[in-house]
Amino acid sequence: xxxxxxxxxxxxxxxxxxxxxxxxxxxxxxxxxxxxxxxxxxxxxxxxxxxxxxxxxxxxxxxxxxxxxxxxxxxxxxxxxxxxxxxxxxxxxxxxxxxxxxxxxxxxxxxxxxxxxxxxxxxxxxxxxxxxxxxxxxxxxx
Amino acid sequence: xxxxxxxxxxxxxxxxxxxxxxxxxxxxxxxxxxxxxxxxxxxxxxxxxxxxxxxxxxxxxxxxxxxxxxxxxxxxxxxxxxxxxxxxxxxxxxxxxxxxxxxxxxxxxxxxxxxxxxxxxxxxxxxxxxxxxxxxx
Numbered sequence: 001x002x003x004x005x006x007x008x009x010x011x012x013x014x015x016x017x018x019x020x021x022x023x024x025x026x027x028x029x030x031x032x033x034x035x036x037x038x039x040x041x042x043x044x045x046x047x048x049x050x051x052x053x054x055x056x057x058x059x060x061x062x063x064x065x066x067x068x069x070x071x072x073x074x075x076x077x078x079x080x081x082x083x084x085x086x087x088x089x090x091x092x093x094x095x096x097x098x099x100x101x102x103x104x105x106x107x108x109x110x111x112x113x114x115x116x117x118x119x120x121x122x123x124x125x126x127x128x129x130x131x132x133x134x135x136x137x138x139x140x141x142x
Numbered sequence: 143x144x145x146x147x148x149x150x151x152x153x154x155x156x157x158x159x160x161x162x163x164x165x166x167x168x169x170x171x172x173x174x175x176x177x178x179x180x181x182x183x184x185x186x187x188x189x190x191x192x193x194x195x196x197x198x199x200x201x202x203x204x205x206x207x208x209x210x211x212x213x214x215x216x217x218x219x220x221x222x223x224x225x226x227x228x229x230x231x232x233x234x235x236x237x238x239x240x241x242x243x244x245x246x247x248x249x250x251x252x253x254x255x256x257x258x259x260x261x262x263x264x265x266x267x268x269x270x271x272x273x274x275x276x277x278x279x
Contacts, residue, residue, distance in 0.1 A: 026176070029172075029175075029176040030173075030176040030177060032172070032176075033169065033172040033173040033175075033176040033177070033204075034173065034204070034207040034208060034210075034211050035163070035169070035208070035211065036211055038144065038219055040144070040219040040220070041219070049220075051207065051210070051211070052210045052214070052222045052225070053203065053206050053207040053210045053225070056177070056203045056206065057177055057178050078229075079201075079202045079203075079229055080228065080229055081202070081226070081227050081228040081229050081272075082202070082203070082206060082226070082227055083224070083225075083226035083227075084206070084224065084225050084226070085223070085224045086222060086223055086224065089220070138228075
């Protein structure tokens with residue numbers, strides 16, 4: 001296991017935080033910043049839903065589990081990519097519970113030495129219990 | 143809601159019309175503000191240089207957002223089911239970028255399609271690579 005991590009830590013939930021409620025103004029500002037003008041994403045009212053990538057705003061209360069923070073300098077990481085799987089749309093008034101788990105840790109060796117990749121999975125659930133998105137955040141550390 | 147693209151109108155190998163757009167620094171700042179990512183690396187050239195960057199950069203999340211909008215402009219709002227990306231290079235604002243995608247697979251049972259997607263610079267250098275799943279009509 002990279003970094004001599006205890007394998008039991010993989011898959012463990014290390015944070016659960018409720019964020020929101022989401023406002024129409026936030027949804028519209030986010031969509032417009034991406035150049036959106038479609039009414040589904042930019043016109044307040046009963047038909048307004050979040051842009052599909054709005055879910056990346058939610059990061060919970062702690063980004064990494066404590067046991068990992070002790071082993072790597074989290075401030076020097078780079079965002080290596082994301083994988084988003086979408087569920088129910090996010091709507092104004094929703095509160096979003098962010099359930100954070102350490103999903104995967106792996107090592108790659110390149111020309112400049114070893115790199116560690118840490119994948120944090122955020123499962124986002126609204127106040128009705130519907131999953132709105134599962135977001136895997138992949139960070140690279142040297 | 144606008145109609146979804148019919149599944150039968152799409153073939154494996156189809157390429158979406160490339161979208162070129164000028165990515166202004168003010169748009170990146172607006173995104174940083176709206177997404178809760180207001181930090182020097184995304185908003186200020188001098189602050190970004192102090193972090194060792196060549197200047198302010200575009201958040202990877204914004205690149206994903208632009209790709210998502212590009213796909214849904216083609217297929218209709220609400221069609222995106224999955225988007226996975228790898229951030230391979232720094233996307234610097236104040237330049238023209240190109241959003242690209244091609245259909246790689248069709249699934250008859252779910253009426254969904256798989257695509258390769260990427261964001262590239264003017265000279266074809268691919269800074270963001272990924273795959274997507276869309277659910278069609």
